[in-house]
Amino acid sequence: MIRFEAVTVGYAGAAQPVLRDVDVRIDEGELCLVIGPTGSGKSTFLGAINGLVPHFTGGTLLGTVSVDGRDTRTHPPRELADVVGHVGQDPVSGFVTDLVEEELAYSMEHLALDPPVMRKRVEEILDLLGLADLRDRPLRTLSGGQQQRVAIGAALTAHPRVLVLDEPTSALDPTAAEEVIATITRLVHDLGMTVVLAEHRLERVIQHADRVVWISGDGGIAEGPPATILASVADGPPIVGLSRLAGWEPLPLSIRDARRLAPDLRRRLADRTPDERRVATQTVGASSRRPIGASAPALIAQGITVAYGSLVAVRDVALTLTAGGIAAIMGRNGSGKSSLLWALQGSGPRLRGTVEVVGRDPANLEPREARRLVGLVPQEASDLLYLETVGAECRQADSESGAVPGTCRALLDRLVPGVPDDAHPRDLSEGQRLAVVLAVQLAARPNVVLLDEPTRGLDYAAKRHLARILRDLAGEGRAILLSTHDVEFVATVADRVLVMADGEIVADGSADDVLVASPSFAPQVARILAPQRWLTVDDVARALLVEP
Amino acid sequence: MPDPRRSKRAEIDRAANVGRRLPRALHPVAWWIWAIGLATAASRTTNPLLLGLIIAVAAFVVSRRRTEAPWARGFRGYLIAGLAIVILRVVYRILFGGDYGDHVLITLPEIPLPAWAVGITLGGAITLESILAAAYDGLRLATLIICIGAANVLADPRRLLRSVPSALYEMGATLVVAVSVAPQLVESVGRVRRARRLRGGSGRGVRALMGILIPVLEDALHRSLALAAAMDSRGYGRSAHVPARTRHLTGGLVIGGLIGICVGAYGVLDETVAPVLGMPMLVAGALAAIAGFALGGRRLDRTTYRPDPWTVAESMVAASGIAAAVLMIATGLSDPASLQPSLVPLEWPGLAPLATIGILVAALPAWLAPPVQMPRDVTLARATSRAGT
Numbered sequence: 039m040i041r042f043e044a045v046t047v048g049y050a051g052a053a054q055p056v057l058r059d060v061d062v063r064i065d066e067g068e069l070c071l072v073i074g075p076t077g078s079g080k081s082t083f084l085g086a087i088n089g090l091v092p093h094f095t096g097g098t099l100l101g102t103v104s105v106d107g108r109d110t111r112t113h114p115p116r117e118l119a120d121v122v123g124h125v126g127q128d129p130v131s132g133f134v135t136d137l138v139e140e141e142l143a144y145s146m147e148h149l150a151l152d153p154p155v156m157r158k159r160v161e162e163i164l165d166l167l168g169l170a171d172l173r174d175r176p177l178r179t180l181s182g183g184q185q186q187r188v189a190i191g192a193a194l195t196a197h198p199r200v201l202v203l204d205e206p207t208s209a210l211d212p213t214a215a216e217e218v219i220a221t222i223t224r225l226v227h228d229l230g231m232t233v234v235l236a237e238h239r240l241e242r243v244i245q246h247a248d249r250v251v252w253i254s255g256d257g258g259i260a261e262g263p264p265a266t267i268l269a270s271v272a273d274g275p276p277i278v279g280l281s282r283l284a285g286w287e288p289l290p291l292s293i294r295d296a297r298r299l300a301p302d303l304r305r306r307l308a309d310r311t312p313d314e315r316r317v318a319t320q321t322v323g324a325s326s327r328r329p330i331g332a333s334a335p336a337l338i339a340q341g342i343t344v345a346y347g348s349l350v351a352v353r354d355v356a357l358t359l360t361a362g363g364i365a366a367i368m369g370r371n372g373s374g375k376s377s378l379l380w381a382l383q384g385s386g387p388r389l390r391g392t393v394e395v396v397g398r399d400p401a402n403l404e405p406r407e408a409r410r411l412v413g414l415v416p417q418e419a420s421d422l423l424y425l426e427t428v429g430a431e432c433r434q435a436d437s438e439s440g441a442v443p444g445t446c447r448a449l450l451d452r453l454v455p456g457v458p459d460d461a462h463p464r465d466l467s468e469g470q471r472l473a474v475v476l477a478v479q480l481a482a483r484p485n486v487v488l489l490d491e492p493t494r495g496l497d498y499a500a501k502r503h504l505a506r507i508l509r510d511l512a513g514e515g516r517a518i519l520l521s522t523h524d525v526e527f528v529a530t531v532a533d534r535v536l537v538m539a540d541g542e543i544v545a546d547g548s549a550d551d552v553l554v555a556s557p558s559f560a561p562q563v564a565r566i567l568a569p570q571r572w573l574t575v576d577d578v579a580r581a582l583l584v585e586p
Numbered sequence: 587m588p589d590p591r592r593s594k595r596a597e598i599d600r601a602a603n604v605g606r607r608l609p610r611a612l613h614p615v616a617w618w619i620w621a622i623g624l625a626t627a628a629s630r631t632t633n634p635l636l637l638g639l640i641i642a643v644a645a646f647v648v649s650r651r652r653t654e655a656p657w658a659r660g661f662r663g664y665l666i667a668g669l670a671i672v673i674l675r676v677v678y679r680i681l682f683g684g685d686y687g688d689h690v691l692i693t694l695p696e697i698p699l700p701a702w703a704v705g706i707t708l709g710g711a712i713t714l715e716s717i718l719a720a721a722y723d724g725l726r727l728a729t730l731i732i733c734i735g736a737a738n739v740l741a742d743p744r745r746l747l748r749s750v751p752s753a754l755y756e757m758g759a760t761l762v763v764a765v766s767v768a769p770q771l772v773e774s775v776g777r778v779r780r781a782r783r784l785r786g787g788s789g790r791g792v793r794a795l796m797g798i799l800i801p802v803l804e805d806a807l808h809r810s811l812a813l814a815a816a817m818d819s820r821g822y823g824r825s826a827h828v829p830a831r832t833r834h835l836t837g838g839l840v841i842g843g844l845i846g847i848c849v850g851a852y853g854v855l856d857e858t859v860a861p862v863l864g865m866p867m868l869v870a871g872a873l874a875a876i877a878g879f880a881l882g883g884r885r886l887d888r889t890t891y892r893p894d895p896w897t898v899a900e901s902m903v904a905a906s907g908i909a910a911a912v913l914m915i916a917t918g919l920s921d922p923a924s925l926q927p928s929l930v931p932l933e934w935p936g937l938a939p940l941a942t943i944g945i946l947v948a949a950l951p952a953w954l955a956p957p958v959q960m961p962r963d964v965t966l967a968r969a970t971s972r973a974g975t
Contacts, residue, residue: 094815119821131809132816134762136744143891148821156891196821385783406786414784421781424800438786464804478785 039200039232040064040087045101046257047082047091056082058257060101064234064249066199069226071247071264072236073271075497077467078255080236084202087234088122089115106199120149123193125203129185130177138180138188139164139173145196156195163191167221182371183214187221194225200232201225207242208495211370211523212558219243238497241275241526241562244268245292265289273498276526276562279575283582296566303578304567310581336361336517337382337412337486342391344377344541351377353541354391359486359517364508366528366549367521368559369538375521376417378538379488382519383414395486406438413484417491419475420463428466428474429459432481439482450477453507469500476507487511489520493527505531529553529561529573549573607899609959611653614741615749616900621737623907624948627914628729631925632722633935636945637729640910641668643949644736650952652739653959664735668728675724680712687715687930715929722927748890755888759822763813770809774802832881839878846871903951913944 042062048055056079064070072080085091089110092099103110106121115124123145126132135141142163146156164170167187172180177188186206193201203222207215223246225231237243244250250267252260260267265288268274277296281289284303290296337359344352352374359365367375380386382393384400385408393399393412400408416422425431432446439445450457453473463471472492479487489508493501501524508531512518522528528535528549535552537545537559545552554564554571563572572578621644628640645661652658680694694709747758778801787794817823850868853860917940918925927935 088819090815090819094818115815115819116821116824119819119824122819124816124819126812126816128812131812134759134813134817134820134822140891145820147888147891148824150889153889153891153893156889160891192820380780383784385780404786405783409784409786416777416781416784418777418781420804421778421801422785424797435785482786 039066039068039106040234041102041104042086043102043104045086045099045103047079047086047097047099049095049097055257057086057253057259060259062251062259062261064232066232067226067230068232068248069223069246070232070234070249070251071240071243072234072251072253073238073240073267074253075255075273075499076238076469076495078253079257080253081204083251083253083259084124084204084234084236086110087200087202088118088124089113090124116148119145119198120196121199123190123196123198123201125186125189125193125201125206127205127208129182129189129206132189133177133185136176136178138169138175138177141177141188141192142169142195144192149196159195159197163195166194166224167191181214182210183217186210186214186218190218190221198231200234203233203235205236205238205495208238209371211368212525214371215239215242215523216558219246222246238495239275239524239526240268241277244275244277245295247291264291276529276575277566280563280566280578283575283579293562293565296562300566304570307567307570307572307578307581334361335359336395337519338394339382340392342378342381342393343389344374344381344387345389346387350541352381355541355543357382357536357543359519361485361515361517362512363534364512364518364520364532365534365536366532367519367536367538368523368525368528369521373538374541375538376490377541379414379490379519379521380416382486383412383488384408385414409479409482409484410439411484412486412488413479413482414488415472415475415479415490415492417494419472419492422475422478423463423471426462427459428457428461428463431463431474431478432459435478435481441481441483446477446481449480450474453477454503467500468495469497469503472496472500472504473507480511484516486517486519489518491522492520493522493524501527501530525553525559525561526574528559529563530576535559607956609957611742611745611894611959612651612740612903612955613749613894613896613900614743614746616896616903617741618737618746619904620907620948620951621733621740623904623909623911624736624945625730625733626911627941627944627948628726628733630914630918631941632726633925633927633938633941634722634725635935635937636914636925636941637722637725639937639942639945640729640948641665641732643945644732646949647952647955648736648739651955651958658739661735661739664732664739667735668732671728671731672721672724675720675727676717679716679720682708687713687932689714689932691717715932718932719929745894749894759817763810767806767810771802771806774805778802778805836878836881839874839881841878843871843873843875843878846874899954899956902954906948906950906954910944910948913947914941917941917944 040063042060045057045060046055047057060083072083074080082091082095085095086099086103087105087110089103091097093110093114099111105118108118108121110118115122133141134144139160142160143156146159151159164173167190169184169187169191172184172188177185180188190201190203190206201222206222207218210218219242222233222235222243226233226246235243235247244264247264249261250264252267252271254260260270268278268291269289277291277293278289280286280303281296281299284299286296286299290299335358337357339355339357342352342355342357343350355378357378367378369375377386381388381391382400384393384403385405388401393401395411398411400411403411423431425434428450429447432450433443435441435446436443447459450473453476454470457466457470457474463474466474476487476489492504496504505527508518508520520532532549535545535547535549536543537552537556545556550564550571550573553559553561553573554568560568561573563574563578567578572581624640624644628637631637645665648661652661690711690713693711696710697708699708744762747762775798778798781801782794782797787797846867848871849863850865850871853862853864853867914925917938920940921938924936924938925941927933
């Protein structure tokens with residue numbers, strides 16, 4: 039269906055090509071998963087399929103990419119619209135119209151289909167993707183999962199043979215992500231659609247994949263069946279780590295397969311209760327979790343209420359953060375997580391309630407003072423950056439915070455060494471940019487650090503690094519609160535988990551209490567080893583090191 | 587055996603439903619023709635009674651036939667804008683004086699102005715006549731704006747853009763994108779300003795402006811690239827089956843035609859230019875441009891999803907607006923005084939019968955246009971509750 043023959047893609051000014059001499063064949067009806075570190079060229083690979091690379095993005099493409107027999111050299115994306123449907127990362131920025139039905143019809147209008155055919159196909163797609171109730175809703179009023187399903191539907195109405203999706207779930211909460219993944223697998227299984235999918239969080243999709251293309255980042259790729267590729271790739275979902283630990287062969291990819299292999303491991307772990315695990319953790323060192331409430335409160339919030347007009351985003355939330363603790367807020371998109379973080383920092387609107395950090399309320403202080411108490415890294419971290427170089431940003435941060443010159447740069451070097459001073463912030467990888475923003479905020483030495491969705495767009499390595507950074511910060515006695523959809527990240531880093539729904543905190547407890555019990559928030563290790571209460575591969579590894 | 591009473595009942599129900607029109611949206615072009623007709627009528631008169639009647643008619647039709655959509659909520663804004671215009675005109679007249687007529691209401695102290703400002707006075711006597719003249723004039727402008735506002739409220743602006751001829755499609759698409767980018771920019775500015783506060787910035791001053799502008803522009807650029815990529819991958823601008831010669835011909839015709847129109851218009855207006863460059867050039871240019879558009883329309887091989895139908899209702903709504911304009915113009919020809927009420931001597935304005943009938947005809951769309959469609963969930967809830975009882 040899709041053939042890459044000796045394909046090399048390079049961009050002007052880049053030292054080496056993004057893809058070098060790539061030969062891949064993706065057959066009809068396959069679900070092909072494209073993985074690799076951030077910035078390795080996943081989007082380039084996907085874009086090459088429908089000709090966006092190089093027709094739209096520029097750059098040079100050597101070799102041949104053909105889809106359904108059409109060469110992308112002679113067919114720009116618009117001429118491939120009836121064969122390849124392309125769905126981007128952010129559905130909203132790809133919407134051309136403003137109503138669900140019209141968005142679904144857009145491609146077909148350009149393919150000049152007859153109105154009766156269009157009408158019929160729109161109805162079919164509405165049913166197929168469960169969008170019938172939303173048909174005349176404005177696109178902006180939909181939830182993230184619904185928007186992504188509309189974007190997929192809009193690509194499907196042209197009846198393409200291939201659907202290309204670039205990280206379709208990266209902005210979605212776990213449940214909405216499941217919804218989108220379920221839709222995609224349904225297309226593969228019921229309609230025999232060929233799907234090429236890039237995804238960071240492999241734990242969500244790996245079990246559905248027929249083939250994995252791993253893009254290394256230095257131009258090379260590896261492709262093959264999922265189990266083979268995953269076994270050879272360093273970073274992978276927890277299920278892979280657990281399998282390596284337990285020596286399972288062949289590599290299980292779904293929770294179901296892993297559970298069937300797990301009884302033996304569960305027996306080995308049976309006499310190590312979660313309590314013992316904590317003891318084990320302490321003996322081995324590198325303590326990952328601390329008991330809640332062990333140290334002094336760093337931030338006390340009471341009765342926090344945020345309302346936008348008649349919409350109550352946060353309703354009467356009370357929250358205490360302890361110094362040296364890492365807490366994570368989870369919950370659906372739109373459940374009030376961001377509003378709560380902004381209200382705690384004092385820059386966002388707050389209708390009622392008080393926040394107390396070292397006896398002062400940041401909302402009553404000048405922004406300059408407030409950020410010395412509470413630092414917030416917003417969801418769009420790059421909003422904070424506006425200068426030409428990393429060095430200039432660091433100097434600016436020092437003067438803003440009244441810190442000794444060089445403070446911010448030193449912080450940055452500690453977080454991620456080797457970011458050049460003269461690099462433009464936009465040219466950095468997601469992880470590096472996040473680190474720059476974090477360094478900028480830390481230069482003011484706040485006692486409380488809030489992070490809104492810091493893991494968005496980070497690969498496994500970057501997330502591991504972020505986890506280490508957060509633990510270091512907590513180790514210095516700062517209180518950390520982050521909001522995220524990434525269950526596995528929370529399992530690794532947080533010692534306390536809060537779940538928000540509808541503006542209220544509906545669960546608040548230690549990570550294992552909250553995560554293990556939840557059907558949608560339980561990490562893979564917990565699902566495999568249930569009813570035992572293990573959260574991460576590291577926990578299991580440490581426990582196994584200790585003699586019973 | 588069927589219950590005779592029940593079948594009788596069903597028959598009556600069916601009979602009652604024959605004439606019932608199903609809710610749907612009227613073709614936006616029909617609403618615009620109606621509104622432009624009303625506005626044309628308004629532009630022909632300063633009679634406050636007629637203008638008031640036009641505003642009342644527009645408001646009545648809007649109240650009966652507007653939807654719950656976001657763009658349909660702005661009518662009050664147009665009314666307020668109209669009121670503001672009238673007040674501004676009157677205040678302006680009070681400040682800069684206007685002393686014709688003999689009904690002096692109040693005399694403000696006159697401020698002497700330097701010699702170069704001859705003809706302009708500040709303060710002085712204020713007469714009822716001059717204030718009324720300002721108010722009438724302001725009311726006419728206000729009525730125009732309210733008529734256009736009514737069209738904007740009644741017809742989805744995006745659906746209007748969908749009905750542009752296909753040769754102008756690219757322009758329409760650009761407008762649609764521009765319309766949707768504006769709220770995104772506002773949102774983006776808000777987000778970045780909040781982010782500035784996180785770095786301790788006050789959000790004021792030139793430095794802060796740079797700090798806001800750069801991320802917002804980068805964001806906008808990023809979004810527009812993403813949108814362009816999405817449109818391209820979804821088939822925007824396909825031109826597969828058109829030979830290059832036709833494309834060049836189309837471009838040549840449109841550009842040549844537009845140049846011809848420009849030269850021709852200049853020739854018509856300026857009498858010193860050779861007559862060949864006047865009317866003949868204008869006509870030739872227009873023909874070339876039309877031919878280019880027609881060819882270009884063929885080039886873009888597109889269809890429209892659920893195109894708005896043009897039925898009797900649309901024709902009647904459009905006709906009612908045209909009737910208002912025609913009857914007003916006719917009145918203006920036969921009896922101009924009734925449309926421009928005399929101020930010196932001061933007279934109470936009268937209702938010219940023909941013009942009044944025209945405006946009242948323009949109120950008919952309140953019944954002629956099909957009823958509006960309720961949002962689906964509201965309708966469903968009502969239907970199920972009715973079925974339950």
